[in-house]
Amino acid sequence: MKYLPLVWTAVMRTPMRTILTLLSVTVAFTLFGLMIGLNATFDLVADRARADRIFTEPRFGGIADNGMPIAIARKIAAMPGVKVVTAVNFVPGYVQDPKHPVFLVMLDGNAEKVVEDWPISPQVWSALRNDRTGIVMSKSQAQRWHKKVGDTFTMISKAVRRADGQNSWTFKLIAIGDDIAEQTNGYVFGNYDYIDKAKPVADQGKVNEIDLLANDPATAPELAQRIDRAFANSATPLQTTTDKMARSGKDFGGLDVKAITHGIALAGMFMVLFLTGNGIAESVRERFAEFATLKTIGFSDRSVTVMVVLEAALPCVLGGALGVGIAALLARQLPGLMPPGFGLPLPTVSPLVMVWAAVSAFAVALLSAALPILRLTRMDIATALSGRT
Amino acid sequence: MLRQIFIVSALNFKSLTSRFWQSMVIVVGLAATIGVMLSMLSLSAGMQQAYFNAGDPGRAIVVSKGADNENQSNITRAMAPLIADAPGIAKDKDGKPLADRGLNVGVPVLRKDGSKGQTTMRGLADKGLGVRPELHIVAGRMFQPGKREMIVGVGAQTMYQHMQIGDKVILPDGEWPIVGVFATGDLLDGQLVGDTETLLAAMHKTVYSTMLVRLASKDSLDTFKKALTTNPALSVTVERHSDWYKRVANQNTFGLALLGYIVGAVMAIGALFGCLNTMYSAVSTRGREIATLRALGYGAFPVAVSVILEAVLLSATGAVIGAGLAWVLYDGKQDVFGGMVFHLSVSRAQFELGVIWAIAVALLGGILPSIRAARRPVVEALRAT
Numbered sequence: 001m002k003y004l005p006l007v008w009t010a011v012m013r014t015p016m017r018t019i020l021t022l023l024s025v026t027v028a029f030t031l032f033g034l035m036i037g038l039n040a041t042f043d044l045v046a047d048r049a050r051a052d053r054i055f056t057e058p059r060f061g062g063i064a065d066n067g068m069p070i071a072i073a074r075k076i077a078a079m080p081g082v083k084v085v086t087a088v089n090f091v092p093g094y095v096q097d098p099k100h101p102v103f104l105v106m107l108d109g110n111a112e113k114v115v116e117d118w119p120i121s122p123q124v125w126s127a128l129r130n131d132r133t134g135i136v137m138s139k140s141q142a143q144r145w146h147k148k149v150g151d152t153f154t155m156i157s158k159a160v161r162r163a164d165g166q167n168s169w170t171f172k173l174i175a176i177g178d179d180i181a182e183q184t185n186g187y188v189f190g191n192y193d194y195i196d197k198a199k200p201v202a203d204q205g206k207v208n209e210i211d212l213l214a215n216d217p218a219t220a221p222e223l224a225q226r227i228d229r230a231f232a233n234s235a236t237p238l239q240t241t242t243d244k245m246a247r248s249g250k251d252f253g254g255l256d257v258k259a260i261t262h263g264i265a266l267a268g269m270f271m272v273l274f275l276t277g278n279g280i281a282e283s284v285r286e287r288f289a290e291f292a293t294l295k296t297i298g299f300s301d302r303s304v305t306v307m308v309v310l311e312a313a314l315p316c317v318l319g320g321a322l323g324v325g326i327a328a329l330l331a332r333q334l335p336g337l338m339p340p341g342f343g344l345p346l347p348t349v350s351p352l353v354m355v356w357a358a359v360s361a362f363a364v365a366l367l368s369a370a371l372p373i374l375r376l377t378r379m380d381i382a383t384a385l386s387g388r389t
Numbered sequence: 390m391l392r393q394i395f396i397v398s399a400l401n402f403k404s405l406t407s408r409f410w411q412s413m414v415i416v417v418g419l420a421a422t423i424g425v426m427l428s429m430l431s432l433s434a435g436m437q438q439a440y441f442n443a444g445d446p447g448r449a450i451v452v453s454k455g456a457d458n459e460n461q462s463n464i465t466r467a468m469a470p471l472i473a474d475a476p477g478i479a480k481d482k483d484g485k486p487l488a489d490r491g492l493n494v495g496v497p498v499l500r501k502d503g504s505k506g507q508t509t510m511r512g513l514a515d516k517g518l519g520v521r522p523e524l525h526i527v528a529g530r531m532f533q534p535g536k537r538e539m540i541v542g543v544g545a546q547t548m549y550q551h552m553q554i555g556d557k558v559i560l561p562d563g564e565w566p567i568v569g570v571f572a573t574g575d576l577l578d579g580q581l582v583g584d585t586e587t588l589l590a591a592m593h594k595t596v597y598s599t600m601l602v603r604l605a606s607k608d609s610l611d612t613f614k615k616a617l618t619t620n621p622a623l624s625v626t627v628e629r630h631s632d633w634y635k636r637v638a639n640q641n642t643f644g645l646a647l648l649g650y651i652v653g654a655v656m657a658i659g660a661l662f663g664c665l666n667t668m669y670s671a672v673s674t675r676g677r678e679i680a681t682l683r684a685l686g687y688g689a690f691p692v693a694v695s696v697i698l699e700a701v702l703l704s705a706t707g708a709v710i711g712a713g714l715a716w717v718l719y720d721g722k723q724d725v726f727g728g729m730v731f732h733l734s735v736s737r738a739q740f741e742l743g744v745i746w747a748i749a750v751a752l753l754g755g756i757l758p759s760i761r762a763a764r765r766p767v768v769e770a771l772r773a774t
Contacts, residue, residue: 016666016669017666017669017670020662020663020665020666020669021662021666023662024659024660024662024663024666027655027656027658027659027662028656028659030655031652031655031656031659034655059496059497059561060494060495060496060510060560060561060592061460061494061495061592061594098457158455158456158461159461232559233561234561235561235593236561237559237560237561239497241505245505246505248504251504253726253727253728254500254504254506254724254725254726254727254728255432255724255726260429263425263428264425264429264652267421267422267424267425267656268421268656268659270417270421271417271418271421271422271656271659271660271663272659272663274413274414274417274418274663275414275418275662275663275666278410278411278413278414278667279666281410282411282670334651337647337651338644338647338648339643339644339647342644344644344648
């Protein structure tokens with residue numbers, strides 16, 4: 001600690017250099033925080049994915065199809081090892097203009113049991129059951145459409161028509177729930193029963209997805225295969241996967257998120273390493289005679305080393321802390337910048353991310369101080385004092 | 390004036406070697422920035438290229454009204470002949486219109502790394518090859534119409550498992566063998582292709598997805614479009630094939646491109662501070678030299694310009710290194726994103742974009758130090774140690 005005044009004077013010798021270095025390091029760590037934070041979110045989602053939850057959907061085609069017969073849900077419910085089954089319908093559409101897409105998920109009465117880990121209270125579930133046109137939105141979606149509880153929400157769906165041939169749907173927002181990491185675009189959900197009965201008779205009794213819980217998480221993968229096999233030769237072959245299998249922790253549409261984010265964070269670190277390394281080398285070169293004086297009056301190599309490391313660490317650690325802080329603030333804004341439906345999750349600036357940032361900051365500081373220190377410990381005091389370096 | 394700028398800058402660049410590591414801060418900063426940005430943009434650019442290659446301006450696509458992509462579109466059996474008989478379509482040798490009833494079905498695949506993905510299974514009908522002459526078989530043979538067989542694109546074959554000739558694709562009515570491998574040089578390379586009518590029967594579907602027609606001439610789009618949109622029996626949208634894919638490409642690559650630009654912009658800001666730092670210290674290191682020049686009668690402006698030129702030269706060098714690295718590492722590499730197989734692309738346009746970004750950073754990072762260099766009183770600078 002006694003070196004602090006010395007270090008401080010050294011740092012403030014060229015305030016411009018210190019400030020510019022600090023700013024550059026801050027920016028690099030902002031990027032670091034966002035990238036490693038993105039990883040943290042993928043890990044979090046993979047960790048939280050449930051081994052006993054199973055999703056099944058038609059193997060072929062897309063949501064433009066009317067869906068599969070709801071009878072499949074009943075057949076699956078009757079299979080051994082199945083705890084509870086819920087039918088899900090999608091209502092893809094937009095608000096006012098196709099540029100503002102929205103995606104509604106319509107759930108039946110069993111949903112509450114299948115997605116019990118969602119941040120939705122029993123009161124909200126029962127309110128939803130009592131209000132046929134009711135919907136629940138995540139905070140991010142409510143913000144996007146500027147809606148509050150009690151407002152009506154009108155959307156157009158080209159894919160899902162009403163019995164009277166109209167394609168505009170009006171719902172009532174009855175509750176706003178917390179966002180969930182795995183629902184990267186937020187969520188809007190309503191009543192399956194309502195949407196089903198409101199459709200033309202020919203389109204009724206169809207579902208887009210069936211979600212279920214297995215009795216035993218250990219046998220869930222086997223159950224998923226069993227479901228696929230049972231319907232392989234039917235008119236609607238299925239594609240079934242467990243929640244756990246679907247979320248590997250790094251896959252984004254086929255891209256290896258880990259490799260990409262690590263690469264970007266590393267490039268940022270490399271950039272600042274050159275900057276801080278140069279800064280500290282220059283600072284030591286300018287004060288070579290001063291260091292010689294310090295050594296003459298009895299400062300050991302160790303003390304000089306500590307001083308140089310501290311000088312290098314100051315902008316790295318301070319910039320690292322500032323950068324990660326800014327990343328935490330920006331993280332909330334990032335998904336908003338992306339086009340709707342892009343599905344980029346919110347980076348989580350978790351404690352682990354901060355630890356990695358701190359480790360990286362110290363590593364950059366040590367690496368950039370290494371060469372100047374080597375020079376200082378090997379310096380010939382007399383030559384240095386004479387200024388003939 | 391120009392002569393002065395030249396002399397001062399030349400002197401400048403000669404002394405660069407003595408400031409090598411300091412200058413490397415700018416070079417490395419910009420190399421990292423542009424390298425990362427172009428590597429990320431190689432994704433969206435590669436995808437875009439795959440779409441653009443598929444869009445032939447001599448073709449028109451017909452989709453049901455309101456469909457933004459082929460999978461959302463429905464063309465009924467009753468509509469198909471009305472579309473095929475419309476004016477403006479080129480005729481095949483047999484005198485029939487070159488109009489193809491297409492089918493798009495999403496199908497799950499296993500990527501080479503074992504993760505689950507999705508691709509498109511496409512149906513081509515009797516005029517399929519007439520409308521898409523770019524599709525050619527590179528191994529095995531073409532599927533036979535009416536038979537349950539399939540051909541696979543070269544891209545799908547390399548990126549997905551179980552896509553070799555002889556492998557079977559499981560469809561609702563049984564297993565379809567893969568009998569051939571095709572190439573088109575566009576997004577179809579990542580897909581599977583079979584016979585439309587046979588696929589329809591297998592999928593228990595009754596409607597086609599789209600109609601793709603070869604126009605009689607590039608100018609006959611309006612005739613064709615007018616005939617379809619004024620026909621009350623049809624509710625369709627007609628678009629030139631190239632325009633359609635331009636729109637779809639923008640829709641589907643915008644997010645990725647934006648992400649690349651955001652990361653590039655953040656890194657550029659970091660590099661900018663590094664550039665400012667280096668140029669300020671360069672100006673102070675060269676204080677005496679500059680003052681001497683000024684004392685000899687060189688103007689303030691040439692001195693300022695020489696500082697900016699140095700920043701630009703170093704930044705542009707960095708950008709070229711970064712872009713070169715991105716090019717060596719990624720250009721032409723096959724990749725897959727969201728059900729599409731394509732080749733990553735670091736094109737000349739992106740190279741230029743990278744250099745322009747770097748020059749912008751250099752200008753921003755060079756201007757303030759250059760003003761300081763030019764305005765520093767000569768006497769004071771000469772006295773400084």
